Amino acid sequence: MAFTGIPHEAIVFYEQLEADNSKAFWEANKARFKEVVRGPVEELCEELAEYGPFHLFRPHNDLRFSKNKPPYKVHQGAYGESQGGAGQYFHVSAQGLMCGTGYYAMAKDQLERFRAAADADGTGTEIAGIVADLTKRKYSIGAIDELKTAPRGYPKDHPRIELIRRKGLMMSKDFGAPKWLHTKQAAAKIRGVWEAAGEMNAWLDAHVGPSTLEPEGMFG
Numbered sequence: 001m002a003f004t005g006i007p008h009e010a011i012v013f014y015e016q017l018e019a020d021n022s023k024a025f026w027e028a029n030k031a032r033f034k035e036v037v038r039g040p041v042e043e044l045c046e047e048l049a050e051y052g053p054f055h056l057f058r059p060h061n062d063l064r065f066s067k068n069k070p071p072y073k074v075h076q077g078a079y080g081e082s083q084g085g086a087g088q089y090f091h092v093s094a095q096g097l098m099c100g101t102g103y104y105a106m107a108k109d110q111l112e113r114f115r116a117a118a119d120a121d122g123t124g125t126e127i128a129g130i131v132a133d134l135t136k137r138k139y140s141i142g143a144i145d146e147l148k149t150a151p152r153g154y155p156k157d158h159p160r161i162e163l164i165r166r167k168g169l170m171m172s173k174d175f176g177a178p179k180w181l182h183t184k185q186a187a188a189k190i191r192g193v194w195e196a197a198g199e200m201n202a203w204l205d206a207h208v209g210p211s212t213l214e215p216e217g218m219f220g
Contacts, residue, residue, distance in 0.1 A: 003043035005182040006092055009036040014074055014094035021070035026059075033059065037076050041092060045078050047187040051088045051194060054080040084205030087170075088194050096177030099190045101197045102170030103204050105144035107211035111167060115151065117207035118163045127169075127207075128160050130199050134171050139196065143168030169204060171197050 013036055017025065026033075038056070045054040057077040061069045075093035082088070090099035106114055117123040131141055143166040150156045154164050163169070173193045180186060 001039075001043055002184075003040070003047040003187055004184055005180075005186055006040050006044070006097065007036050008182055010040065010076075010092055011094055011096065011177055013037055014092075017072060018074050018094055021072055021074070023071060026072055037092065041076050041078060044090075044187060044190075045080075047184070048080075048088075048190060051082070051191075052080045054078045057091075082201070082205065084201070085208065085210040086197075086201035086205055090190050095174070097175045097181055097186060097189070098172060099175075099193050100142075100170050100172030101194050102168070102200060103208060104142075104168045104170045106168045106208065107213045109213055110208050110211050114166075114169065114204075114208045115154070115164050117203075118160050119154065119158070123203070123207055124160050124163070127200070127203050128163060130203060131163065131169075134196070134200065137196065139171045139173055139193070141169070141171055143170060169200070171200060 009032075013029065013033060016029075041056065045052060045056070048054070055078065057073065057079070059073055059076065061071060061073055063069055063071065075091040077089060077091035080088045086102060087104060088099075088101045089104070090097065103110065103114070118127060135141055145167045147165040147167070149165070150158065150161055151164065154161070158164060171193075175181070175189060180189065
């Protein structure tokens with residue numbers, strides 16, 4: 001089926017799951033989840049196929065190493081990756097729609113290349129300008145984490161130390177749950193965010209690129 005929007009019932013489902021994150025609730029509402037959440041998200045992925053293929057995150061949390069997590073995730077996420085290495089992500093939750101793109105979590109070899117390129121005057125000035133422009137346009141800039149101080153080998157007063165301290169580089173937009181979320185316009189809004197990141201992702205693909213290390217499994 002063609003994508004027609006994320007139904008309001010998907011927001012309601014996650015509001016209720018946040019209030020009762022239990023196996024009993026999940027088992028009683030599994031079919032509903034597939035109908036109002038999983039199905040529309042799969043259709044949205046098909047609508048955004050030029051950025052795919054997408055991996056849909058499973059709804060269960062991995063509790064093997066963290067007993068404090070609730071058993072079920074309170075959002076449905078999807079992730080795709082370009083040939084150059086940049087990732088595209090979105091999720092639907094009780095709060096609505098969030099989407100992002102870039103290199104959220106860099107592997108060790110990627111981080112070394114990123115820091116070297118951010119350090120160099122030419123490439124570093126370029127990415128700093130791109131990030132500043134995205135910030136001015138009200139996009140959020142983030143990463144999986146960042147160091148509290150300069151990494152080894154870099155001065156604390158480096159003009160681009162805020163970039164160099166990051167362990168990734170991505171931009172995102174939290175849309176909330178406006179009326180257009182429930183229409184096919186949601187796909188255009190996501191596409192607009194990813195297109196706005198074109199210069200940033202081109203820089204990352206050119207100067208960082210995919211990791212050549214063994215992946216550690218990111219789809220928990």
